[in-house]
Amino acid sequence: MANGIRSTLEWLECSLCKAAFDVDEVQTLCDRCFGVLLPRYGLEEAARTLTRKALRDRECSMWRYRELLPWVNEPVTLVEGMTPLLPARFLGQSLGLDRLFIKDESRNPTGSFKARGMSTAVTMARDLGVRRLILPSAGNAGGAAAAYGALAGLSVELYLPVETPDPFRLEAAALGASVHLVDGSIADCGARVRAEAGERFDLSTLREPYRLEGKKTMGFELVEQFDWDLPEVVVYPTGGGTGLIGMWKAFDELERLDLIPAGKRPRMIAVQAERCAPIVKAFLEGRKRAEAWPEPVTYADGLRVPSAVGDYLILAAVRESGGVALTVSDQEMADSQLAMARGEGIFPAPEGGATLAALKKLVERDLVDRGERIVLFNTGTGLKYPRIPGLKLP
Numbered sequence: 001m002a003n004g005i006r007s008t009l010e011w012l013e014c015s016l017c018k019a020a021f022d023v024d025e026v027q028t029l030c031d032r033c034f035g036v037l038l039p040r041y042g043l044e045e046a047a048r049t050l051t052r053k054a055l056r057d058r059e060c061s062m063w064r065y066r067e068l069l070p071w072v073n074e075p076v077t078l079v080e081g082m083t084p085l086l087p088a089r090f091l092g093q094s095l096g097l098d099r100l101f102i103k104d105e106s107r108n109p110t111g112s113f114k115a116r117g118m119s120t121a122v123t124m125a126r127d128l129g130v131r132r133l134i135l136p137s138a139g140n141a142g143g144a145a146a147a148y149g150a151l152a153g154l155s156v157e158l159y160l161p162v163e164t165p166d167p168f169r170l171e172a173a174a175l176g177a178s179v180h181l182v183d184g185s186i187a188d189c190g191a192r193v194r195a196e197a198g199e200r201f202d203l204s205t206l207r208e209p210y211r212l213e214g215k216k217t218m219g220f221e222l223v224e225q226f227d228w229d230l231p232e233v234v235v236y237p238t239g240g241g242t243g244l245i246g247m248w249k250a251f252d253e254l255e256r257l258d259l260i261p262a263g264k265r266p267r268m269i270a271v272q273a274e275r276c277a278p279i280v281k282a283f284l285e286g287r288k289r290a291e292a293w294p295e296p297v298t299y300a301d302g303l304r305v306p307s308a309v310g311d312y313l314i315l316a317a318v319r320e321s322g323g324v325a326l327t328v329s330d331q332e333m334a335d336s337q338l339a340m341a342r343g344e345g346i347f348p349a350p351e352g353g354a355t356l357a358a359l360k361k362l363v364e365r366d367l368v369d370r371g372e373r374i375v376l377f378n379t380g381t382g383l384k385y386p387r388i389p390g391l392k393l394p
């Protein structure tokens, strides 16, 4: 990549037993304890070139943070990231909040924040010699994997829940992926992938260590967009939790680089669907790990995740940040999806609607203050979901 700047990726660290793993070969979970592996960088080296000043002249994509991203030869990119942070004045006013923002991830390639993670994951897979990819998806990750796979010339095989709406299936097929439908949730899709992967490389959330790195750039961008400051509250729709864990990791790296002051991180709010809320349940019960949710039901496909391999990382980040985990019903999500669309002109995914529905509860419970900077994550476009409960197709 330009200017002789390289990735300072050095090794992978098991988030549980701290064992170290090599970045020169493909990796999955820790082979000793099944912990999630976290990429670690040479921060001293990164600090030499990744400065506030240097960033002013960098490209308008998440690859502007290239010292702290995983790549070897050249990123596989469709220009993802640097999504707008939009002031939500109307919604803010109606909730009595002065500084409400929406980070609009629907502007990414393939219409969701999943593009970020697939850009880094496919980059590393290709650079490490992988030719064939396989993954379970609720829809958005599949579309993104199909797109980046196509760009990199890798084959992509997807396992989607049979309930996945048509537009996701069409998108993946159009982009050349092979699509298999599974009677069950994304957990059942994951089990099928593990049974059938063979020689194919499994890109499942957090079982593959580099999707997280793309997602963490949402945290870097927030800091830049708030002019090297941090918002007080981040509201994030949590399925597998990669976005939330990634942003927490980003804040950690920026603190270590002295690019932000210590102790100023936002309260991280994890939002789940009322009928699929393993993380919220564990949060409320004071547990470190979550139990699998028996019958996950929600029209927000990205939140229909009954168990997350990174459950302990999500719970730790939420607690450390002083945040909370809470649920919203499908109807609350739908009403808020429309409120965001009609109030701010953004047609959000149901998951984006969920963040606004959760914010209403935070306001009611006095868990946010009027003057705080609050960021709702609209993680994807509403265009791929064919129904909104309560809204009739005209």
Ligand SMILES: Cc1ncc(COP(=O)(O)O)c(C=O)c1O
Pocket (backbone or CB within 6 Å): 112, 138, 139, 140, 141, 205, 237, 238, 239, 240, 241, 242, 243, 244, 301, 302, 303, 349, 351, 352, 379, 380
């Ligand atoms: C639109 C959307 N929002 C949120 C999520 C949940 O993402 P995470 O794994 O970061 O919790 C997904 C996952 O499929 C999604 O598609």
Ligand SMILES: [Zn+2]
Pocket (backbone or CB within 6 Å): 014, 015, 016, 017, 018, 019, 030, 031, 032, 033, 034, 035
């Ligand atoms: Zn381990």
